[in-house]
Amino acid sequence: MQGARQARKYRLQGAGLDLALPYLMLAPGLMIVLGVLIYPLWDGLRASTRAYRYGSPISDVGLQNYVRLWSDAQFLNSLWVTVKFVALSVSFEAVLGFALALFCLHEFRGIRLLRTVLIIPMVITPVVVAIVFRLIYASDAGMLTALSEAIGGGEAQILGNPLNAFIGLVVLDVWEWTPLMFLILLAGLQSLPHEPFEAARVDGAGAWRVFADLTFPMMRPVLAVAIVLRTIDAFGTFDQVFVLTRGGPGEATRLVSIYGYDTAFKFQQTGYAAALFVTIGLVVLALAFSAIRLLRRVDAS
Template sequence: MLTSESGTAAAPLRPGGSLERWVERHLRFLMLGPTVLILLGLTIFPSIYMFYAAVHKISPNPDLPWTFVGAGNFVRLFSDTQFHVALWNTTVFTIAAVTAEFVLGLGLALLLDKYIRKLTFLKTVLMIPMMLPPIAVAITWKLIYEPQFGVLNEIMFRLGLPLQAWAGDVNLAMFSIIVADVWQWTPFIFLLMLAGLASLPVEPYEAAALDGASSWQQFRDLTLPFLKPVIAIALLLRVMDALRLFDLVFILTGGGPADRTKVLSLYIYQVAYRFADPGYAAAMSLFVLFVTIVLSTWFMKRMRLAE
């Protein structure tokens, strides 16, 4: 402690002034400030704007005022046959694509984890499709499906099989889109499953082997229960992404033929920009958001109850 010349104790020195003390007290808020501003600009404000637009009739003429219609845009969803078609196509695509990706991804992860663990380069090769831009993937598959000069029809010709208009056939268009999506996003499931398998404990498997449990029994009674949290995350992320499919459909088929591949994201785009009805498009976007939230909540609750 410092003392003065008279021998009395002097008051301790305080570093900094009032500004420094204020900054120290509010430092956490100051550091969160830029993040909050970015969140407001990129997420919260557009969401509020979309809610506002969904209850209005918006004219293509920017000089005309918006007309409040309340729930009119949402009621319109029940009578819009094109919306029903897009909803059905989205459901079919989501179920088929995510199921195929999960089965293939889990199978590849089990195969590489158990039998060919040392082939690290093969794991890298399998993850390449996931790292490609969706537009590049869509253009690549468009060239593959090209009826006259595409690689796939060339293979069919050499095998003596009939040529197909893959993306232009009403019976094959959705299948073609599902195949392209499975090719791109199976590596995502594979990567998550491989990480989950690498984190599994060894002791339960050793005990099961001593008890004479077969490989299938170990997989059913040990691997699947241990992987349940990883499986839940993988399926949830893929379902959420599949519900907003746009790139592949827009480039490969444009929603055709005969609306067989028209999905919700594409229809929302058409309503907003081709039909110049952004209010109705906002209502459909909110419907997709609501369905995604409901499915996510239900799925997570089911996974917790199954634990």
């Protein structure tokens, strides 16, 4: 009898504050997540099924907004521009970043300084980067124009020419985000074991074979992660384009982010814009998942 009461007492102590404590400690974080992540997501999903006028929902239209997207030539064009932009930028960034990381793996005088300097573009506020590039690209008083005139050419037409503006945007993105690739890949390279490389040297491999047979295969998972990260990020590029070209000239640099922004805030089609962004979100999600699946398969084989 005494023993049973004692046992119940212990159980009750265990069932009280002790059990609730983990949930209590989780609660603030959970509230924040609910407030800033889950609610806006749900609100956005709800908005994407409505029609708006003057900023207020007027009717539920079901999936009509989603259906309309695929017959909207402007949307399809912006999607195409975005895919081109992402593919070009990310591949340049991957190649350049890998090359720089390989170079910076060697120890020599000033290497620490060089590694630090290479990171700088990444830490500058994107809007500031865009302003600097506008100063470089400007056709009247830009640096490129100055350079061109110094060697006897005319004004450099960058932002006024559709193709040049697009290339200019890619260059900006490569300049700003190669450091991220560089950083991830350098960390990856530094974490590789030394011995297989020494073994390969003894076994008779030259620099190129060491790279092709060892470095690259061993780095593939890291490279894949870096590319996935950058791809997701590049799909959401907004501020640089907004400052540099606002999507122009014409639709040459109008990424989906800019088109969605215009739809929502210029044309006040909140519901349609929400549907657009939900769609893009799903596309990026699908990309990320398939990339991760691909990664796993490479890993497992």
